């Protein structure tokens with residue numbers, strides 16, 4: 334064995350940086366410096382944006398070792414920088430910090446939430462395989478599974494988000510039966526919680542337990558992945574509840590300013606390995622500029638999410654008894670005992686995205702939306718500004734009427750994402766818009 338000959342200064346600070354004495358530093362503290370050493374970049378306090386397509390090796394031996402990581406001969410990716418389709422300093426610093434929030438060994442960032450999801454599904458599924466997923470899912474995810482993965486011979490089985498242990502076990506059994514029929518395996522269990530647009534919560538602990546029971550004693554078992562875009566990383570940390578892979582649209586709360594599109598995956602090196610290899614091949618990695626913007630966003634993530642959630646609690650408290658409101662679907666106001674139980678076990682806060690049911694139908698809802706003055710009429714969520722939209726006529730327009738009815742996507746449903754404005758200004762805006770209905 335030859336000793337490593339790479340003399341490139343190591344960019345990643347040692348693990349001790351995460352501790353002072355015996356005290357583990359909190360993510361909100363680590364976001365200001367973790368994973369970056371200014372002395373390696375001319376003392377620049379903030380990381381420069383590294384606009385380069387390729388990186389010079391310190392020696393031929395170092396280049397060989399880096400490629401061992403890239404090609405998967407060694408787990409965990411390359412030890413050094415190689416080529417910008419594989420990795421880059423801005424992306425790696427961002428991945429380190431995302432991993433801090435999630436308590437994950439490894440994270441990967443992507444050009445969008447959907448490219449993260451697509452790369453994950455393609456990495457884990459082969460022809461004949463089956464995906465078991467909770468429903469509803471983000472419309473593009475559901476479409477990708479049903480319309481794209483199916484073209485490559487991948488089947489799917491779904492279960493309702495709020496299902497109990499028996500319902501989940503049944504879905505896993507149906508998934509395995511279908512896989513046996515198709516000559517494949519149950520490749521992946523894919524969850525979204527809270528679900529878009531209903532906010533229905535999935536019992537992650539029950540899913541992990543059902544998976545473990547169904548595959549007890551078997552060498553190969555499907556990972557449990559979960560889209561945590563609505564509550565994470567602050568209010569729900571699924572890896573602590575038995576999930577293996579956490580999925581993000583970083584476009585939403587993580588980016589937080591409605592000015593970028595990005596995605597992320599977190600988990601152990603073991604589960605990230607196949608996804609990293611496929612990302613290396615396909616080039617679905619995030620670009621350095623957007624990675625830099627996300628580093629800035631993560632510095633304020635906690636105060637943004639806290640403020641938005643406090644605002645949402647105030648606004649929903651005002652809306653819930655308003656005479657022109659038929660109901661409010663907010664995690665802070667859950668009535669269903671099963672959903673409440675899941676919330677109490679998995680979540681530490683209700684987030685700031687909710688469903689508002691206006692008394693009436695499409696006309697009344699449109700009137701409300703057109704009357705808002707502070708809140709903007711736009712799809713998406715998780716930004717500093719309050720947004721409102723009409724799922725039945727916008728994001729879910731193409732969903733068949735029967736499925737819409739099943740999911741509770743009614744004509745009087747308005748989706749609201751509360752931002753960080755003054756809460757009394759928001760209440761005044763909602764009050765005048767309801768008066769106009």
Ligand SMILES: *Cc1c(COP(=O)(O)O)cnc(C)c1O
Pocket residue numbers: 445446447448471474525529560562563581582583584585594595596
């Ligand atoms: C927005 C969103 C996505 C897709 O993310 P993009 O960044 O738009 O590609 C996936 N899942 C959920 C829950 C989302 O809200």
